[in-house]
Amino acid sequence: MRETHGRFETYLHEFLARHQERYAYGDWVECLYLDVAEHVTRKGKRVRPLLFLGSLAAFSDNGESLAEPALRIAVGVELLHASILIRDDVIDRSERRWGLPTFQKQVEGRLGRRAGRERAGQNIAMVVGEILHALAIECVAAADFPEERRDLALREFLSLATETCCGMIQETTLGLRDISRVSAEEIRQMYALKTTRYTIEGPLVLGAMLAGASDDTILAIREFSVPVGLAFQIASDLRDFGHFDVSDPLFQSDLLEGKKTLLVREAFERLNECERSFLQLCMDNPSLGEPSIHKVDELIRKSGAVAVLEAEVTRLFGMAREILETPVLTPAQRDGLRFLKACVRSQVAR
Numbered sequence: 204m205r206e207t208h209g210r211f212e213t214y215l216h217e218f219l220a221r222h223q224e225r226y227a228y229g230d231w232v233e234c235l236y237l238d239v240a241e242h243v244t245r246k247g248k249r250v251r252p253l254l255f256l257g258s259l260a261a262f263s264d265n266g267e268s269l270a271e272p273a274l275r276i277a278v279g280v281e282l283l284h285a286s287i288l289i290r291d292d293v294i295d296r297s298e299r300r301w302g303l304p305t306f307q308k309q310v311e312g313r314l315g316r317r318a319g320r321e322r323a324g325q326n327i328a329m330v331v332g333e334i335l336h337a338l339a340i341e342c343v344a345a346a347d348f349p350e351e352r353r354d355l356a357l358r359e360f361l362s363l364a365t366e367t368c369c370g371m372i373q374e375t376t377l378g379l380r381d382i383s384r385v386s387a388e389e390i391r392q393m394y395a396l397k398t399t400r401y402t403i404e405g406p407l408v409l410g411a412m413l414a415g416a417s418d419d420t421i422l423a424i425r426e427f428s429v430p431v432g433l434a435f436q437i438a439s440d441l442r443d444f445g446h447f448d449v450s451d452p453l454f455q456s457d458l459l460e461g462k463k464t465l466l467v468r469e470a471f472e473r474l475n476e477c478e479r480s481f482l483q484l485c486m487d488n489p490s491l492g493e494p495s496i497h498k499v500d501e502l503i504r505k506s507g508a509v510a511v512l513e514a515e516v517t518r519l520f521g522m523a524r525e526i527l528e529t530p531v532l533t534p535a536q537r538d539g540l541r542f543l544k545a546c547v548r549s550q551v552a553r
Contacts, residue, residue: 204546207256207269208249214274215281216244222338238309239331243285245303248550251284251406252277254543258410261539262420272347276356276413279342280406283364286335287401291371293325293332306331336364348413356412363405370397377463382471382486383479385463391433394465398439399432403547407540423531424540427523431544434519437512438551440466444503461486469508478502520548 219240226236255277256269291297292305299305304312311324343360346353373393377385407424416424444466467486471479485499503509523544527537 204253204257207253210269211249211252211256211274211277212244214271215278218275218278219243234313235310235327235331238306238313239335242289242306242309243282243335245301247301249281250547250550251402252281253546254403255280255406255410257539257543257546258407258424259414260410261536261543262411262414262416264414273413275342275346276348276409279339279346279360280409282335282339282342283360283401286332286339287367287371289328289335290332293328294371294375339364349415352413352415356409359405359408359412363400366396367401370395370400373397374462378461380463382463382467382483385468387465387468390463390465390468394433394436395429398436399428403432403435404428407543417531419531420536423526423529426529427526427540427544430519430522430526431547434516434523435547435551437465437519438516438548440464441509441512441516442551444509461488466503466508466512469511470503470506473506473508473511474502478505516551520544 223233223236223240226232256273259273288300289306292300293307297305298308305328307324307328309324310327311320314320314323317323340357340360343353343357348356370393373389374397377389377393404425407428408421411421411424463486467482471482474482482499482502485495524541527540532540
């Protein structure tokens with residue numbers, strides 16, 4: 204996996220360098236493209252492209268998972284991820300991601316002290332997100348795979364991109380409702396659309412499709428992906444909460460943004476009526492102040508929700524392991540998916 208990661212990083216940098224000339228529309232656009240390239244190539248775990256390449260290797264007979272066409276589609280998977288993050292940061296008005304400025308803040312910095320620079324930075328970021336989305340689709344559509352397999356993969360790619368956007372919409376609409384009126388099932392559905400489809404299921408299915416896997420095999424992969432994707436998102440929520448630092452004025456957190464997560468929902472169910480009311484008040488007004496947010500942190504820890512969801516993550520990964528026992532998969536394919544599941548689990552454990 205380290206070798207695959209290294210090969211992918213090299214190809215990603217080369218790909219972005221090759222495409223720079225397409226955006227030679229003047230100094231401003233060229234500088235913007237350089238910002239895009241820097242943003243996309245920031246050090247990351249590359250979970251999605253690595254799952255795609257790993258799946259292609261697990262289900263392929265020729266072992267060409269690191270050939271140029273495969274790496275090209277892996278770049279498309281990563282560019283889709285980048286486009287989603289850029290737009291998500293605009294929606295959340297986030298100023299930092301992974302400790303570095305979000306893309307709209309990079310653009311805003313280039314505008315100096317001009318009036319309206321914040322709005323302009325957000326607008327340009329949204330457009331750049333669209334450009335990356337289009338470039339991601341082009342990566343899949345132009346990859347040198349057998350036409351029938353490539354067409355299947357392209358339809359899957361477009362489907363997962365659409366469903367991810369629907370998940371983003373659902374997350375926004377759930378954010379407008381009281382936590383008491385948001386069910387755990389609705390949050391799980393949102394997780395399935397916003398995370399599972401494009402983070403776990405999509406990359407695994409794309410790899411298997413391009414390797415020529417049967418319909419029954421694809422269905423088994425989809426069933427396997429459901430618990431893995433949900434476990435991945437819950438574990439990510441727990442990690443986010445574990446790093447919670449309200450003393451940092453630029454710290455970004457779903458909790459500070461009032462998002463409805465399974466962690467908050469589980470805590471709400473386990474608190475008494477008075478504590479629920481306070482949690483609800485803070486969720487509706489996430490900018491109440493540091494003392495209030497500290498109280499929310501205390502309530503969530505007191506509720507025992509963290510331990511419950513940690514157990515749920517373990518249960519979901521165990522469920523995925525059982526799904527792999529289907530006779531549809533060969534022993535080698537099972538081993539490949541077990542390995543990729545272990546990679547996913549190790550990433551969220553960090």
